[in-house]
Amino acid sequence: MKPYCRDTWVEVDLDAIRANVQAFRRHIPASTGIMAVVKADGYGHGAFHVGREALDSGANSLAVAMLDEAIVLRKAGITAPILVLGYTPTDSVVTASRWEVELTAYHADWMTEANRLLQEASAKPVGIHIKVDTGMGRLGVRSKDELFAVVEALENSPLLRWAGIFTHFATADEPDVTLVCEQHERFQSYLRALRETGRRLPRVHCANTAASIAFPEWGYDTIRLGIGLYGLYPSAYMKQQARVQLVPALSLKTRIAHLKHMTEPPYTISYGATYTAQPGEQIASLPIGYADGFSRLLSNRGSVLVNGCRAPVVGRVCMDQIMVRIDHGTARVGDEVVLYGRQGDEEISLDEVADCLGTINYEVACMLDHRIPRVYLRDGKVVDVYHLLTGQ
């Protein structure tokens, strides 16, 4: 029995996830690992299914934004290393130990307090990746003095294991490489300073998707592969360059719920009557709205695909429904409609939707609400369905 009762779904092609991992595998040095970034529930695609597919396809570890996301993966059976990329309060470090999740840290006091709490709880050691802020201006140490204070605090904390050191780039997806090269040189100077003390460094990593594409030689011990894992490029520039061939994994689909030929008044459509149909127009109502993450900004601006042709969104996007005008061919209630993805020769990419909304493809994917079930395909066949709303 289908575990959802509304004909609107996100389709995730696991073959595309596999292909994208393998494309990066070919592009980066053989000695460089792949850390699949599955935060924000796999950029909206489903962290567990994408993480498992990535690991089965050649990734060595996973990364998430917060410890809670890592625990969900552990409970679902993921045993591979998982790194929390964001800040974790020290009062959660014992939990991290219990679930064997590695954490990011960059304060000497944090190390001391974390170690004390682990000792108090007789907990197992926790792996720590030290974050260096080389220009992202978000998290991390910002000087060699800070770095050495953090490293020494970690080395004096028997229940903390130094597992990694990393930085994050702010402009790796842009054609002008000045800032990203400055960041990389700054990162290298931190690594040199540590090596000059005779220390052996743990896992070193700095490359997100963009840097992995543009500077595969900066892969070090592992890349942190996010948006590229999902078959999306970090920027229009990188999409145009296409140095790595990617396959978009996500489609958003629904079915026509109602259809009318506007043969007599009233001709207005949706709240605010912002669209007035012409006599004879064919208007379809679709069961998806802004509560699903199909933005209200697409009112009278977005398009969908019906019968392999574009159909403009007409009137305001409602919380749970939209209306579109079908200009090509006839349609029937129940016909499949593609909101994001391909139908026939046409495609509505997340990039197109992002441009329409004045945002980026990352946000368009992440804003897809869990009211929409995720349907997983392999070889074109449904292999699993996950619907957070119903827990099935």
Ligand SMILES: Cc1ncc(COP(=O)(O)O)cc1O
């Ligand atoms: C620290 C960190 N590392 C890596 C990523 C993945 O970035 P992409 O999605 O652009 O690959 C995100 C992030 O916040």
